[in-house]
Amino acid sequence: MADDAASEDPLSPDEAFAALGNETRVRILRVLGDEDDPLSFSALYDEMEMRDSGQFNYHLDKLVGHFVRKTEEGYELDRAGRRIVEAILSGAVTxxxxxxxxxxxxxxxxxxxxxxxxxxxxxxxxxxxxxxxxxxxxxxxxxxxxxxxxxxxxxxxxxxxxRSADAAAQAAWTRTNLEILSMASGLCPRCSATIETKRHVCTDHGATGESCSACGGYYAVSVGFQCTNCIFSSGGAGVLALLSNTDLLDFLTDHGHNPVDPDSVRAVNELQMNYEERILAEDPFEAEFTFRADDETLTLTVDGDLSVVDSVRER
Ligand SMILES: [Zn+2]
Ligand SMILES: [Zn+2]
Ligand SMILES: [Zn+2]
The missing domain is CATH 2.20.25 (N-terminal domain of TfIIb)
Incomplete structure (x- = not known):
């Protein structure tokens, strides 16, 4: 039966793109994406406003089993179909x-x-x-x-x-923090595969508070994230590897900052990105990052994997 996607061979990425490389098929997905309930063949055909039912049938057939599910109640998007419509709509509005x-x-x-x-x-x-x-x-x-x-x-x-320009920037910061939380937790924010975390230490780092002429960064310890599955990569100051650490999250929320609240996100970034860095040992590697909020400090000690091995809060 066509509604049993599990019994079909999975499409290769090339086949999946080919199946979607047609305006009518993309339109079928968008029409189904607008519906809360499955659509019968005739209701879907009416929505499509096409003249040729043979053509419509042909294209619908190409989608069933891969992006569209056929059930007793009619046609609906499956998970892959929903992902496609979400991706289209994320770019279509403006x-x-x-x-x-x-x-x-x-x-x-x-x-x-x-x-x-x-x-x-x-x-x-x-x-x-x-x-x-x-x-x-x-x-x-x-x-x-x-x-x-x-x-x-x-x-x-x-x-x-x-959104105003200002609200859009806040939304972008929030989205960025959500992605960093994912990376710091070891998950690729695009495909969910494992992220590899690599520590870099600038051996010729300039004075603190200025961008370094050797590495271009403000901190000697930086981190690179690379997905083990897709092409996603990212990186920046070493603190990015620590953003899912519960001691740091506690410290932020205790001082009234929520890293995923658009209204709070700028204060959070300021606190996170203005820390003191101290390299304690090269081999085995150990460093301290000290964060400051109000009259309190939080010092996190990290090892060579940028994992937190010690945490001290002081007033
Ligand atoms: Zn440097
Ligand atoms: Zn400036
Ligand atoms: Zn990935």
Missing amino acids: DDVAVDRTPIDEQCDICGSPVEATWNDGGINLYCTECDGRYDHNHRRNRGSAEGYLGTLLLPPAGLRD
């Missing part, structure tokens, strides 16, 4: 918007000057209005204008919907 540099309620973490944001190619780009920013060769491919460039936060076009 596709190809270009947003000029717009002031947002944020200060440059290098010089404290006002920050402006643009949106392009699925991300919010942040720029300092005064200093040179953090021109990073890793981000060069994204940039039209690099002047004052501070970084890019991923935000699909739908993330701009009904």
Whole structure:
């Protein structure tokens, strides 16, 4: 029976793209995605407003068993079909918007000057209005204008919907934190496979509080994340590996900061990204990161895997 997807051979990625490489099939998925209940053949056909029922039948047939499930009540999306519709809708709402540099309620973490944001190619780009920013060769491919460039936060076009530039930036920060929590927990935020965490230590690191001419970072200890399955990779300051640590999460929430609340996310980032770093030993590696909130400090000691081995809170 066609509704038993498990009995079908799974599609190869090439076959899956081929099955979707047709406007009618994509439209069938979108129509079914709008429905809470399964649609009968005739109700689906009516919704499609097609003249040729043979053509309609042919394309529907290509989807059944892979993206569409046929049940006694009619046709509905299966899990893969839902994922496709979600992906289409994340980009469809405000596709190809270009947003000029717009002031947002944020200060440059290098010089404290006002920050402006643009949106392009699925991300919010942040720029300092005064200093040179953090021109990073890793981000060069994204940039039209690099002047004052501070970084890019991923935000699909739908993330701009009904939001001011400022609210969109907060949403992008929140989304970024959710992804970092996933990476710090060892899960790829795209495909859920295991993430490999690699520690890098700059051996020629410049003075603290300035970006280092050797590594370009503010901290000597940095982390790289690489998915063991898909092409996803990310990285940054060493603290990113610790964001799912419960002592750090306790410390944040005890001081009124919630890392996944858009209204709180800037204060959280400021606290997380302004820490003191101290390398205690090279081999075996040991380092201390000290965070400060109000009149309290939290010091986390990490080993060579950037796992927390000790935690001290002091007033
Ligand atoms: Zn600046
Ligand atoms: Zn360095
Ligand atoms: Zn992955």
